[in-house]
Amino acid sequence: MIFESGAENGLLPITEGVVGSDTHELDNDPEDFADDYVGWGGSDRVEWIRFRARFSAAVFAYRAISEIAIERVNMLQEETSNHDLHQEWGCEIEDVLYESKGFYEDSARITGAAALVSVTAALELLLVELGPNQSGAEASRRPVGGFSGKLKRLLISLGCSDLELAAVRQMMVPILDLRNALAHSLDGSDWASEEEKPDLTPAGMDLGFRNVGKLAEEIIVLVEGKASRR
DSSP states (O other): OOEEEETTTEEEEOOTTTSOOTTSSTTSOGGGGGGGTOOOTTOOOHHHHHHHHHHHHHHHHHHHHHHHHHHHHHHHHHHHTOHHHHHHHTHHHHHHHHHHHHHHHHHHHHHHHHHHHHHHHHHHHHHHHTSTTOOHHHHHHSOOSSHHHHHHHHHHHTTOOHHHHHHHHHHHHHHHHHHHHHHHSTTOOTTSOTTTSOOOSHHHHHHHHHHHHHHHHHHHHHHHHHHHTO
């Protein structure tokens, strides 16, 4: 939920956390939005730069739609707070606001779900592009199984230890759990139980982005570290 009930105006927007931290709002460079969730990992590989750009684009889309949703609900609240309108339309004004709020809230949730799926897909492509004997267009034409299969192939090619394999696979679990949940319920369907619904609150979105960013950075650190020892 990006909105909640308010004591005076009925429905008040929750703005904190929706479009990022106080220092990373829409007037900052959207190409740098990935910085909130993933470091550079000491790499200047073109595959890594492309991944970060895709990550930033997905975060920008989510933040932009969320910001628009908040602005529209604020505008609706101002319009429907008009005393004359309340006298003429009564409770119907509140019904209109409630329905419109639901539309904009759904828009933010759907965009959030799509953004999380997108950053996970960008990470999966990174695994392929960094994999053995694959790069660029060739990597896109030669998929090597699912996400976990691509990750395993890359880690084995790097000569990772069993401990490193286990640690990275553990980081993968919440990412795939969330992606699978979103695949079955893109925006947290109302028909699903509360336990089954993906967490698309600002806090849930932040955690989802951070999980992908952490795994991506761990992978690029392993790639660069193994390469430097060869």
